[in-house]
Amino acid sequence: MAQKPQQQQQQNVAYTVEQLVAVNPYNPDILPDLENYVNEQVSSQTYSLNANLCLLRLYQFEPERMSTQIVARILVKALMAMPAPDFSLCLFLIPERVQMEEQFKTLIVLSHYLETGRFRQFWDEAAKSRHIVEAVPGFEQAIQAYAIHVLSLTYQKLPRTVLAEAINIEGLSLDKFLEQQVANSGWILEKSHGKGQLIVLPQNEFNNPELKKNAADKVVPLEHITRIFPILG
Amino acid sequence: MASNYDYEDAPAGYEDQRRQDLGYDPNFVPDSVKSFVVHLYRHIREKNVYEIHQMYENSFQTLSDRLFKDTPWPSVDAVAHYVDNDHVFCLLYREMWFRHLYARLSPTLQQRIDSWDNYCSLFQVVLHGVVNMQLPNQWLWDMVDEFVYQFQSFCQYRAKMKNKTEQEIALLRQYDQAWNVYGVLNFLQALMEKSNIIQILEQEKEGLEQFTATDGYDYNGGSNVLKVLGYFSMVGLLRVHCLLGDYHTGLKCLLPIDITQQGVYTSVIGSHIATIYHYGFANLMLRRYVEAIREFNKILLYIYKTKQYHQKSPQYEQILKKNEQMYALLAICLSLCPQVKLVDDTVNSQLREKYGEKMSRMQRYDDEAFAIYDELFSYACPKFITPSAPSFEEPLVNYNQDAYRLQLKLFLYEVKQQQLLSGVRTFLKVYSTISLGKLASYMEVDEPTLRTILLTYKHKTHAVDSDGRIISNADVDFYIDDDMIHVVESKPVKRYGDYFLRQIVKLEGVINDMDRVKLE
8 A cells, every 4th residue: 555644543632622523613712722722733743634624713713813834834744745735725725925935835846846846946945944944843744754655656666866865864864764664664665777776665556556446346335235225125 | 556466467568667756765666566576475375385486487587577676676675564574584585585686687786785684594594493484495495596696796896806995895704704714614514414315315215215306395394494504515515616717626515416317406407518618517627537527428318409499588597608618628628638528419519510620620739729718718617716815905906707717727738738648648549559659759948858749648538536546547558568659549338228228117117107197
């Protein structure tokens, strides 16, 4: 399977705010809770798109209560959720004049590089804007996971240099990283003729579309079967 | 007046003449209107849904065309004593009164505020469960639809601050709760929750409850009003969220309704269209093109086959307009994701007729192509709103276009990110394998750039669905093995299982119908 660089594994934290959002999504009083929750997501490396959209919505209803610092954090977290379209989902709710601010322009450029597979430019730009992205722990790893995701959709085998550029790891650190991937994620390293190392990524239905057909053909979802329950009964 | 004739037989000229002589007198109730309210009131009390529907759909329109082309209906106070001053009936009458006013005349600010008050009273009565009527789905849908429409209309009106009079500004400040976005959303949410509609739909799946099978009507003496309003409120919430640019939340609101199946939402053409239009649009904005194409295709085919039956309906023009808009959205989707196989031949030939030439120009991704994307999007998108109140400080500026401009800009940004993909697609289609170097030289880019374009292709053609799963939207797919590209033309997966299940259900229906036939 292609790796999904989500922050899913930690989603079941802080149930109370999630519940607030579910029960009371259109209540201006929960705004401070939602802001605290954004900070909590940053420090505990968790993520809730629903809560963050809810907050952006409240800002949209009452622009005078908007904190651009919180908005910036939400956007960085949304970048980290790539390949999900969360970053655009957030931008749809942020007024254009706010998007004109320098820190948001930078984030939009970063998003553009990620959306168009230009990792070299992305890492260069991110290096220039450390103050924005380093404020959010786990940022690099999340983007690396996205890079590996999109590479896994695309390649069966790729040159080491292409990988190095995409995840911004080189030399010995890259050797170490590869070692881990070989041990844990089924990667295989090959020598190619005169071009240095080749990396064989595990096959999935996207980098080997043959795999998909068999799977989709034979499965009938339960919901479809339920339609004939009354008849069977 | 001499005789107490029925409203349908009224001689056309007489009342018209009288009205024109006097100008609009809100207290003047023509006999035909008196007869209308008396009959409608009686049918409502007798829970005669068929007759209510006839009067609501036909008589109301006929009378409006004949007597109230450019004036409002008589005021509620003037008709109240014909209907025992029935509180709920008067609220319903006013709801129609305002709807007629919005459709034919332009409402004043005071009227907008009054209409909001009327919706508040009406929904509160419904939410407190004291309504025991049975109203046609068409009417209940129209209420939700109109409620959202008037909200949208109010936001547009309020955002045009430049030419507001001092008096209007004073009113806006004074009645800042009127059409407040929290109020609007919370009414829809409350209707949905109080009606327990989500649980009802869940239980129906297990056969414990009937809702869809009876089109939401209650044949055990109860009322359908809260339940069906709650149901349509989910569509209302989808629409409001789309107007706000919150597509993710909008789709979430619609989740309890399974749009792959028929449902109460398909029982009213306006609701059917509004649901699919917003569902498709939201999916387009989320880059789930295949999903959008599939649903647009289905509804456009449905409209094509059934529109003749709606020719006389007051919604006919609206149906045609949404039809055209959805063709434009389909043209956008197919230009970004050319999965023509998903589109029925009839729909496709209509599409080619309307947009064939534009679509071929959209493939070129030059300035002219962007201009067409811009044009089609602007024509077909919802009327986006800014929900917040203006700052009343000078200078007063118009901001009614802000929300639309933002959505348009972000959409065009997305199109630009995809501009090189159609070039790749063209080459991939004619090769089964091609080396990176060769493709790079054909596309006149260097190899590293080609790699980024191919990554972009993969990323943009693989959407993430609501469960976080990766869904391929690619018509042509490929993979790279070292420096060789292998092309895989994706064939649509045939879902035999689903097909057979549908046929089983159909057969069962036919057998049931046959069983019901009694041979004399």
